[in-house]
Amino acid sequence: MQTDAKKCVRDVDRSFYDFKDAENASFKTSAGLTPEVVSQISDEKHDPDWMREFRQRSLKIYESLDIPDWGPPIDGLNMDDIVTYVRPDTAMRGKWSEVPEDIKNTFERLGIPEAERKSLAGVGAQYDSEVVYHNVKEEVAAQGVVYTDMESALTGEYREMVREHFMKLVPPTDHKFAALHGAVWSGGSFVYVPPGVKVDIPLQSYFRLNAPGAGQFEHTLIIVDKGADLHFIEGCSAPKYSVANLHAGCVELFVGEGARLRYSTIENWSKNMYNLNTKRAVIEKDGIMEWVSGSFGSHTSYLYPMTILKGDGSRMEYTGITFAGKGQQLDTGAKVAHSGRGTSSHIVAKSISKSGGECVFRSSVTVAEGAVNTRSSVSCDSLMLDSDSRSDTIPAMDIRNASSDIGHEARIGRISDDAVFYLMSRGLSEEDSRAMIVSGFAEPVAKELPLEYAVEMNNLIKLEMDNG
């Protein structure tokens, strides 16, 4: 009789992302964080005065705040070692042919220009601290859609709108890394969709961090005006280095009355990355926010997209999957604050942990007293592929009225031996059987992703098996 061989699903295969370019920066700050370094960044970026002040104020807040002590440890991250600003040796281009060869090749290998040709309305590509490519299809621009890098937005036609919204949803006082972001942010995208405009195909920004020991602090600001509709995709990756890298991006999303925004992310940072990212959306009356989130990479992640359902009848859906392999601590989840009447939230999260990886799912649902007739459901399914791995679910709820309908369920399980035997009895190998069960587990999330990202996710979960 066969013995119970210790076979298991392999860690996410990251080799695809693990190529690096020679350092090609034209300018970088010295490591660490001082008012001088922040001021240097302002000089480099030709900040307007209000932004100069904003950065310095944020730095002071940063210095006054403590490192969060409630999540996975981040002692491996020493801010004195992090280079906060690395300018690649190029200006932003609107044609791939004008982007320097090595940087262009990087994005070619990640499939970005190809995806742009096939299935995207516009693309932004950031390399280290600056956006190196930005382009939006003419017909989309003709609808009045603005899609540009944050620096251009800051001084361009929409500068007042940017100033009015920038870090208003996620103020620097929110937490230490939001303050850090306020001080040293660089790059990212600005999107404005005018009232009633439906953008049929997605816009995508891709963030690539090439420089070792650096931080990436891109700022994404999206305003979807009344009755408009947008799908925005965000992708991230980096090659692996032996020193810690830091990602502390900030995403602020404003969804107008009756508007809809879908925000999809596939995050595949390398395993030396500390991913301390903040995402927040505020939704007006009858607006819809949809989050689709895949977290596969990083050494340590703190990531909890938050939705404020401000307007009556506004809705949110969150669908997310987290895969933690060896040495990874991925602390993810979703927050929702119901303040309008008759609002609804629906959170579905999946996590997979293996080879000692740790997944924590945190959810927070708050319902204000006046948010009558709220509906909220949270469900979290965790799969542990071996006994070394960990999975936790930490739900929090604060419900202030009696007319709301709130549900929560969590399941933590392992791959059932009976199920493996069942699939094997139909001729599938043990490895393929396990892979099929794991991809079936992930399927509800995969089907929410844009096709090319579903394919990428399948590559990512790369369900190859190990003969252990």
Next chain:
Amino acid sequence: MSDELLRVEKLCVTVDGNRILNGLDLTVRPGETHVIMGPNGAGKSTLGNVIMGNPVYSVDSGRIFFDGLDITDMKTDERAKLGIFISFQSPQEVPGVTLEEFMRASRSAVTGKPLKVFAFQKELRSVMDTLSMDHSYAGRDLNVGFSGGEKKKAEILQMLMMGPRLAILDETDSGLDVDAVKIVSEGIRHFKKEDNSLIIITHNARILEGLDVDHTHILSKGRITRNGDASLVDEIEREGFKALEEEEQV
């Protein structure tokens, strides 16, 4: 081909430290239909699982041969590739994997060849028709939310799609209504048209209607306690296991 398709020799099996099979012998030749009956807890399902290689059960002694090959230590998927199939009493539910995807993966694994997708789709739907299964089941998650009867039909569908040489049907009739038993029996007859062998583990003679039973065995306390032909089935139906076992001991 050996003239013995399956030979089980003096098989002793334990699970969780309990001896379930205790020196069981069984020989099945190509084209034969065997019926195994016996009281609850006699080890009938264990026998099916052990022939398929379920690692939960450990073989303490004895051997299992398939087509002359010693398969006692062989992995389950290798046994499936040799042409052994079991229709489970309670098939597992696998969320996120559709019945069709699963059957496709199974077909490619067993044949080792890339699949001709359109031909396969057509074949699957035509077999579903013979089992009066709605085509929508092809796109549903494997066994998830299927009724007892639908699960059994899906098992028979898998049997017909895989075309094994030996099919073990473990209580395939349990929990089925009269109409479903008819449909499932029809599926089994379809399978038996060719020179395939069957081991039918059952409590119930109904599923055997229209099948030519060659051998009937009573399995009790981990061993075959009585062998007979098709008429033994009727005898058991009339008199019950108890009387027959006592007769054996006299």
